[in-house]
Amino acid sequence: MTDTTPSIERLVLIGIGLIGGSLARALKRMNAVEQVIGVARSRGTGDLALELGVIDRFCMDPGEAVEDASIVVIATPLLTFPVILDAIAKHLPIDAIVTDVGSVKQYVINAVKRHLPEHFERFVPGHPIAGTERSGVHASFAELFERRHVVLTPLPETTDAAVSLISDMWTKTGADVITMDGSYHDQVLAATSHLPHVIAYSLVRCLAEHPERDTLFEFAAGGFYDFTRIASSDPVMWRDICMTNREPILGALREFKSQLNAIIGAVEKEDNELLHQYFAQAKQARDAGLDVKKKNANRG
Amino acid sequence: MTDTTPSIERLVLIGIGLIGGSLARALKRMNAVEQVIGVARSRGTGDLALELGVIDRFCMDPGEAVEDASIVVIATPLLTFPVILDAIAKHLPIDAIVTDVGSVKQYVINAVKRHLPEHFERFVPGHPIAGTERSGVHASFAELFERRHVVLTPLPETTDAAVSLISDMWTKTGADVITMDGSYHDQVLAATSHLPHVIAYSLVRCLAEHPERDTLFEFAAGGFYDFTRIASSDPVMWRDICMTNREPILGALREFKSQLNAIIGAVEKEDNELLHQYFAQAKQARDAGLDVKKKNANRG
Numbered sequence: 001m002t003d004t005t006p007s008i009e010r011l012v013l014i015g016i017g018l019i020g021g022s023l024a025r026a027l028k029r030m031n032a033v034e035q036v037i038g039v040a041r042s043r044g045t046g047d048l049a050l051e052l053g054v055i056d057r058f059c060m061d062p063g064e065a066v067e068d069a070s071i072v073v074i075a076t077p078l079l080t081f082p083v084i085l086d087a088i089a090k091h092l093p094i095d096a097i098v099t100d101v102g103s104v105k106q107y108v109i110n111a112v113k114r115h116l117p118e119h120f121e122r123f124v125p126g127h128p129i130a131g132t133e134r135s136g137v138h139a140s141f142a143e144l145f146e147r148r149h150v151v152l153t154p155l156p157e158t159t160d161a162a163v164s165l166i167s168d169m170w171t172k173t174g175a176d177v178i179t180m181d182g183s184y185h186d187q188v189l190a191a192t193s194h195l196p197h198v199i200a201y202s203l204v205r206c207l208a209e210h211p212e213r214d215t216l217f218e219f220a221a222g223g224f225y226d227f228t229r230i231a232s233s234d235p236v237m238w239r240d241i242c243m244t245n246r247e248p249i250l251g252a253l254r255e256f257k258s259q260l261n262a263i264i265g266a267v268e269k270e271d272n273e274l275l276h277q278y279f280a281q282a283k284q285a286r287d288a289g290l291d292v293k294k295k296n297a298n299r300g
Numbered sequence: 301m302t303d304t305t306p307s308i309e310r311l312v313l314i315g316i317g318l319i320g321g322s323l324a325r326a327l328k329r330m331n332a333v334e335q336v337i338g339v340a341r342s343r344g345t346g347d348l349a350l351e352l353g354v355i356d357r358f359c360m361d362p363g364e365a366v367e368d369a370s371i372v373v374i375a376t377p378l379l380t381f382p383v384i385l386d387a388i389a390k391h392l393p394i395d396a397i398v399t400d401v402g403s404v405k406q407y408v409i410n411a412v413k414r415h416l417p418e419h420f421e422r423f424v425p426g427h428p429i430a431g432t433e434r435s436g437v438h439a440s441f442a443e444l445f446e447r448r449h450v451v452l453t454p455l456p457e458t459t460d461a462a463v464s465l466i467s468d469m470w471t472k473t474g475a476d477v478i479t480m481d482g483s484y485h486d487q488v489l490a491a492t493s494h495l496p497h498v499i500a501y502s503l504v505r506c507l508a509e510h511p512e513r514d515t516l517f518e519f520a521a522g523g524f525y526d527f528t529r530i531a532s533s534d535p536v537m538w539r540d541i542c543m544t545n546r547e548p549i550l551g552a553l554r555e556f557k558s559q560l561n562a563i564i565g566a567v568e569k570e571d572n573e574l575l576h577q578y579f580a581q582a583k584q585a586r587d588a589g590l591d592v593k594k595k596n597a598n599r600g
Contacts, residue, residue, distance in 0.1 A: 131523075149519065151519075187512070188515055188516060191506065192507065192516050192519050193520075195503070196527045196528075198560070198563055199499060199560070200582075201578065202556060202559040202560040202563055202582075203495070203496060203499060203556060203559075204582040204583075204585055204586045205559045205562075205582045206495070206552070206556045206559045207491055207492065207585070207589075208585035209555075210491060212488065216488060216491050217588075219429065219449065219451075219488050220493075220593075224493065224496055225586075225589075225590055226526055227526075227530060228496075229527075230523050230527060231582050231583060231586050232583050232590075233583070234583075235576055235579035235580040235582075236576060239572060239575045239576045242567050243567065243572060243575070246567055246570075249567065250567060250568065253564055255506050255510070256502060257560070259502040259503075259505045259506045259509070260498070260499070260502040262505075263501065263502055264550065264553055267542050267550060268550065272379070272543060275539045275542060276535055278505065279501050281508065282502075282505045282508065282535075283501075283504075283533070283534075283535055285508035286504045286525075286531050286532050287532055288517075289507075289517030289520065292514075292517060292518065293518070
């Protein structure tokens with residue numbers, strides 16, 4: 001596993017959770033980083049991350065942590081970004097490259113433009129489309145990004161050197177790096193990821209507030225637990241995604257409700273043919289999407 | 301694998317799909333049946349079922365098939381029941397026991413009361429809570445019911461002997477047999493199974509009709525495909541479930557929409573605290589439900 005591209009000297013990881021922890025593990029496994037400095041709000045997380053070998057040094061103050069950084073990766077819930085950016089602004093070396101792993105990109109871009117304007121051209125917005133419903137550094141693992149898409153959404157101002165560096169970093173984790181417009185990313189993710197999460201949370205709440213709650217959870221078949229797996233995801237992370245990608249998510253929800261209402265209408269009117277058509281089209285679309293997905297996976 | 305309970309002499313299986321085929325396979329594996337006669341609308345299905353060893357004889361006419369039946373299992377989509385019951389009514393031996401595997405029970409009970417009144421006390425409504433998103437006899441397997449709930453919803457009129465016989469039959473497949481009121485069953489399944497299916501179909505349609513459809517299906521992460529796995533289920537079966545369990549399903553959909561609207565309201569009002577509370581409660585409820593589920597599975 002040797003590599004001729006230079007390794008990262010000092011990677012500062014702000015937020016040592018599932019994604020941040022997995023990135024550090026993946027880079028360490030490839031000897032692609034010399035030192036990882038972790039930043040977290042709690043000493044417990046820092047100690048655990050040190051113990052697990054995910055980081056080499058722990059720091060509670062983001063400003064202090066970034067003082068000699070080559071790359072800073074922000075991997076905290078989205079609503080913390082303004083505070084973190086303010087905290088590092090005065091301490092960040094001028095040539096350091098900043099990136100993030102947030103699930104929403106336009107919000108992050110606006111936050112960096114506002115709170116870290118002097119670094120805006122060395123900021124590469126990023127989003128690894130990977131994860132599990134688990135969270136925290138104890139759930140992190142080096143293989144998380146293998147054969148997954150990592151989307152970078154650089155701006156016209158972003159330097160090519162910064163994009164290359166971050167792209168190389170992700171390639172070393174085994175990910176497939178692609179670039180995309182930030183707003184377009186947010187629309188795509190609203191429909192494919194944020195919407196399903198909101199639906200799963202709503203469905204679980206629907207059962208949880210039912211008078212026959214215990215029976216429902218007992219008789220829910222395996223399918224129900226698969227279906228709602230994503231409702232066990234971190235509530236803070238998902239609250240922040242919803243709040244920072246409001247318009248695309250509300251738009252996707254309107255679309256979903258109109259599809260749901262069409263089905264409800266067919267059931268109410270007992271229109272057998274229409275309901276069959278709705279279900280058959282959905283099955284066909286999912287099966288076709290899955291086929292393309294599998295073909296791409298085999299190609300990769 | 302010997303068993304002292306007498307084996308079933310002649311089991312007539314009307315509908316040789318995933319559920320019917322798996323039941324026949326499971327009983328044959330346990331030497332619990334002497335002969336399985338399959339009934340299907342297409343000769344192709346019958347030939348395939350014979351070739352796979354799922355049935356011993358094939359018949360296209362349900363009336364002719366049931367003439368010497370000990371047990372008749374109806375395993376076809378729900379809206380076919382009235383026609384099938386009419387077709388077998390004049391041919392069924394008076395001591396034959398009839399059961400079914402339909403996902404909706406009150407509709408089936410009403411249909412049997414109306415179309416097969418002379419057999420009503422020897423009819424045991426049944427529903428194995430098992431399945432995959434695949435359908436057809438080629439997808440059937442003997443282990444499908446192991447450690448799964450099979451719900452029987454006998455009526456005051458149902459004879460104890462009939463209930464025992466059908467209960468024994470399912471126990472031999474490895475299932476955990478329980479009894480429940482038919483209407484209560486339909487309420488529970490509307491919330492835990494029918495509602496999630498309608499939601500999954502709606503979500504897939506939402507992506508399928510999006511102008512950026514191809515990108516969406518490509519960027520949908522594994523979570524999306526897990527989440528919508530059930531939208532690849534048989535459209536005819538699910539149309540029939542929706543049409544025969546209309547009121548409970550429409551009620552569950554109203555509940556779901558009110559939960560969804562509560563979340564939408566919190567996003568619109570940017571009420572961070574409320575949205576966090578909604579998500580945290582859902583995660584907690586799902587995790588707790590899953591813990592109970594796992595505990596029960598280990599106990600079994």
